[in-house]
Amino acid sequence: MFVQELAPLGSLGLSALVAALPLATVLVLLGAVRLKAHVAGLLGLAVAALVAVIVFGMPVGQTISGAVQGAAFGLFPIMWIVVNALWIYRLTVRTGHFDVLRRSFGRISDDPRIQALIIAFCFGGLMEALAGFGAPVAISTVMLVALGFAPVKAAIVALVANTAPVAFGAMGTPVVTLAQVTGLPLESVSSIVGRQTPLLAVVVPLLLVLIVDGRRGLRETWAPALACGLAFGFVQFLASNYVSAQLADIGAALAGVAAVMLVPSARRPARAEVKASVLTGSATESFDGEDNRGDVVKAYAPYLLIILIFSIGQLPPVKKLLDSATWKFDWPFLDVAAANGKPVSGNTFSLPLLSTGGTLVLLAGIVTAVVLKVKLADTAREWGATVHELRFAILTVTSVLALAYVMNLSGQTTTIGNLIAGAGGALAFLSPILGWFGVAVSGSDTSANALFGALQVTAANQAGFSPDLLASANSSGGVLGKMISPQNLTIACAAAQLTGQEGNLLRKVLPWSIGLLLVMCLIVAGQASFLSWMLP
Template sequence: MFVQPLEPVADSLPLSALVAALPLVTVLVLLGAVRMKAHRAGALGLAVAALVAWLVYGMPLGQTLSGAAQGALFGLFPIMWIVVNALWVYRMTVRTRHFDILRRSFGRVSDDPRIQALVIAFCFGALLEALAGFGAPVAISAVMLVALGFDPVRAAVVALVANTAPVAFGAMGTPVVTLAQVTGLPLDSVASVVGRQTPLLALVVPLVLIWLVDGRRGLRETWLPALACGLAFAAAQFLAANHFSAQLADIAAALAGAAALMLVPSARKPADEAVRASVLQGVRSDDLDHDDPRPEIYRAYAPYALIVAVFSLAQVPPVKELLAKATHSFDWPFLDVADANGQAVGANVFSLPLVATGGTLVLVAGLLTALVLGVRAKDALREWGGTVHELRFAILTVVSVLALAYVMNLSGQAATIGRTVAAAGAGLAFLSPVLGWFGVAVTGSDTSANALFGALQVTAARESGLSAGLLAAANSSGGVLGKMISPQNLTIACAAVGLAGKEGDLLRKVLPWSLGLLLVMCLIVVGQSTAVLGWMLA
């Protein structure tokens, strides 16, 4: 048995923490300063983590490699298994042109560009985040806004800012699933706390979007639809995350937000021509005037309805129990690790949920989608292969980052850093979201930031007497606000609207909003760590 040491360097916790931080520093410097591709930076960071574990912490080489292999497997299944199948569903709608039908359907909801921004960037963007994540919502929402006549810069900024509240539950809950795994906390517990933080952002973001589109006039004239949309989105996300399914949180929130928006009479009123003239300064796409048959519109919405139906059915107790029987748990080979207190760590036993996992359920919904949309089996298989090819670098990144996280967690590196960070005491509650924000700003992924810093947050929380679930959730909730300033997302936004090379201009426009909303999240977490807002977690 390997027992994790906490002070392997000269029996000094600060010195040990400096050495333990080398893998993280390697990744962040390679990404932020050297501008290396994420999958390469992750692989080099993994190599550094393995060397520190073996040479400094004394973890046997075989156990170090075994821990890395377990992290890599978890990165493939269930994490990327969810992402691949979710993006596959979207690609089939593009192939059959039902995505274009959906886009035109949204364009006809209202001719008010302020309402269109809410429907497309906030509501539909959240739906895309639920299915695909990894930058797809920003690119697709921005392109759709440009097609409606939005100026490219404004479209990109709106898409970036809108991609905040849904990120923690994106790609069918991938970030919170990862957070639960690397921290050892129950998924329901982690999702519940995140579901009591990010909905508060959803109350604010629609109003921010209206301001970005049309300033004071927009807020004065459309604050009610924006508030209704935010309230419905927040309520649905809270209910799904706390009482139903974290994987469905964004889908439920997106549909509820859009429905509430359309129920407000002022949202359906024709827009003043002065508003349209001042906001729509781009070139409107001609294909928006094309009329689509009603049956085809229903088919365009069918994939999302099927996903909701499949996940809802999977939550029915008898079905849930049946699916759980396919889960296999076994002793992970060549791994026998105990923490500093001599307690065996959870990674010694590995659970493989073959059917009761989001990726498999999305696959089932995808097969049904292929039938509904009339996609031939050969074409559906080709699209699935194309999805894997499109995500190949993202797969390598997630696999390497999770392998790195497992090595750091199992060797004791994360525990050493966590105990050192705990010296911040009560101030840790304020700093916790900042760490997540920084992680996402650098890596471009809430999933990666949770893998890197999740265990560290939990260790620091336990050492400082704060709630482990609160700080773990704060890592993810703070992280969503770093998404809009990550180089990855800025590049995607610029490429989507034809502003290649203008990433710096976009950064200057979205950075104040990122920092302002981060401050709000920090204050929320501080409040939840005290009696002021502690009742929210009861």
Template sequence: MFHQTYNPAYGSLLVSSLFAALPLASMFLMLGWLRISPHLSAVIALVFGGMVGGFVYGMPVLTILDVAAYGAVFGLLTVCWIIVNAIWLYNLTVQSGHFAILRDSFALVSDDPRIQAILIAFCFGALIEALAGAGTPVAIAGAMLVAIGVKPVKAATIALVADTAPVAFGALAVPITTLAQVTGISFEEIGKHVGRQTPVVAAIVPLVLIWIMDGKRGLRQIWPAAIVSGFAFAITQWLSASYFSIVLADVIAALVSAGAIVMFLKAWSPVRLPAGAFENAVTTAPVGAALRHSRKELMTAYVPYALIVVIFAIAQFPVVQKILATGTLKFAWPGLAITTEDGTAISVVFTLNTFSAAGSLLLLSGILSAFVLKIPLRASIDIYRRTLVQLRWAFPTVLGVMALAFVMNYSGQTTTLGRWLAGTGSGFAFLSPVIGWLGVAVTGSDNSANALFGALQAAAAHETGLSAALLAAANASGGVLGKMISPQSLAVGAAAVGIIGQEGLIFRKVIGWSIALLTVLAALVYLQSTPVLAWML
């Protein structure tokens, strides 16, 4: 039995927090500035996490190893399972030639690659996040951006930054469901509050994507389309979360945003770029290339992604969920017995979702896609084998990071960091989103961060006199901005665009945007806790 304590270093929360921050700080330092390979960075950070857990928090060595194994297996059967099947599906379409057709087809909407990036990463990515989540939109959108000619590093950066605003309502609002369970606040109240925070970020994300894509020139020439897309998404997400459906907030917002930009392009056209304007960033197909393909070829090219949407949507029906649940296996992870500081037992139940896991649904999408694309069984299996070889260096990164997350969580390090940030009185409203951001940066999941820190946010609200619903929502909203710097997401993005091993470079591209958008959100939440913006709630 391991009993957690949150002030283990001389009874000081500050000193304990400095120790607890060491593993994360070392990883970000190695990834961002020392340029050490991501899998080696993950292993070194895991060693630091284990040392802090053992020497400072008193967790036995065998327990540390067991918890690390728990996290690694969890990562293998969730994150890695998603990556493999998402990239396999992408490789199937490349092998069949349909991804080239898909690339050409985007020119029918607009031959401007900047607008195509908004449609793919922001609109379509949000739709995939709404139904699947768990890194799937980063993998799919990143690969699609490369297919239209966006250079790999830029494609991964755009896909990661775009996958922000929809995350809190992702996977049909599962993160909000988790918050309601751990805080005791109603699902509707938390959803409404999240719906008054993340739309502010959503409104400006397309502008950020254009800046990443083409800097000042892009903003000057494309801002009307970015504004239409961002505000259509934000307003729809706000209205849906407030009055219609929290569960479908992202689905509706993504479809409305895509429809708005398509309609807008019928009345407005961007400045035509001169030849070679994107020679160092993107090469995109002209309209004529798309017109050379038949309607059947164009429709077939979209089938794999239509299948993803349909399969994940069907999987949400209660009767289908019941059928898929027959393949779910749950058991207590062997050798672990852990309690919190107050003696409450911590669940160490491992859930193996064989049928309902996002990776399994992606596998089904790939199998059906191979049939539609007329790829022989032997060729499909060979492509799967080559996909595993392609991702061989992504796996150790994911497994190391997930092991580190579990060691930090179960030893008490993550809670120490959260409690330290919570000790700021009324100013905690500003730091509340930072806790969610930190949780997702560590775990790679808004749902996990909500499970980890939701109760802490509610307790802090009680002690500071702030709104519990506001702070709980801030945990989810802040978490969406930690998604882009999470090592798991970086590994997915790098794998999707074919630059495994360059996660550190991608991290340096996105960290500034993550912190900048987090600052905006933190200021918003703080003002919502005061009479200045309390009316928004």
């Protein structure tokens, strides 16, 4: 048995400084050297393994075994979810039904402020729910430019809109990862994140109409913007707390669109002066005309199928049946105990073969292929193309999770957490900043949760805070770093054909990112004290 040490170098501060080297390596290589994320992840993993063996005394065999376990979790269930979700999106693009869905949204209103709400916030939220990993920013930016938005404004709107849905993106991947690396129940972290990010959802649509048309936009369209945010946030809260983390963003996005359509002012034709001042670009697409009703139904079918299948999967008899296919076993060549001598949870591994979100999404994808009449060979070809498209994302996620597992199992995370706990009462206020920083550098709430989730739990336990709260704050704070991450800025520039203007976009969205982060810090600090009634 390998027993973790809190201060292998005799000093907690010095030990924590050395333990932070793998994280520092990843962050510097990404942020300063600007290496590809998968290269930075692999180099960070190498540093984590060296520190684990040389400084913390973890046997080489157990270090390798821990890294393999982390990579295995990165493949299943994490990337299993992402691959199958993006596969469904590719099927709709292949058959042309994605364009039908896009036109359906575009016809709701010709007011560019309302279009920003529907396309960037609601439709972008739907794309975040299904695909994540930059897809919502790219797709929303292209659609807004096609409508006549200036490229810079389209990119800014898409970036700012890609906040509230992120924690539950890619079928709940960030919170699923957070639960796994911290050992906390998924239901617990999902419910707390679902009591934090919905508050952002109320604010962000108002910011979007302000960005699109200034104070006039806020004055004239606050009602549909507020209705959109309230509906999105309320459904996200309900789904994440009482239904399923995987369904939170899908339901919220559809509710947001429905709320906008129910506000009479949102359906009024836009005044000429509004269009003239906002749509300074050249529209490349028209949403005039009608699509066949059957095609419209088919365009919505994949998302309705996902909701239906996940809902059926939550029924107690079905859930019990699916859970019965979960395989739990002792991970080979791994025998680790915490500093107190108790075995750590990482010694065992769980494979939820049927109950995992990726398998349910796969089933929805198969039914989608049947509904959209995609040939079997083409369906399989699109799945293979999806894996190829995500190959570097797969390598990044597996390497980052391998790094996180090595740090957690060797005791590096515990050592850093014990040192950070010295922040005392300020820890609750500061905890979202750690997640924000992680996402700003890595571009992924999933990666930031893998890197810092266990650290937040350790610090919370030492400082006397709720570990569930601070772990959840890592994910909720992280969503606000998404808009300033180099990865997302590059995607937005590519989609809007703004080559080399990442710095300009960063300067424009950074104030919104910091301002919303401050709001989240205040929310978490309040929930740790006088707003504790908000927690489950």
